[in-house]
Amino acid sequence: MLSKELHDLEINLLVSRTVLDTRPITVKYAITEYGSSVLPVTESLVIWGLNHREKIKA
Numbered sequence: 001m002l003s004k005e006l007h008d009l010e011i012n013l014l015v016s017r018t019v020l021d022t023r024p025i026t027v028k029y030a031i032t033e034y035g036s037s038v039l040p041v042t043e044s045l046v047i048w049g050l051n052h053r054e055k056i057k058a
Contacts, residue, residue: 014038 009015014035020026
């Protein structure tokens, strides 16, 4: 399941995949510059979620 999700992220240009020449073979994933562009959106959702939780608890 994880490899499928990583593959989908790579197809959508959100992460880059690098195969390292090691034994055993190592694969390194990194967020792309384009992938980083979603961070402000997710941060806004986290803030909203925290505020919502406090509202519901009150």
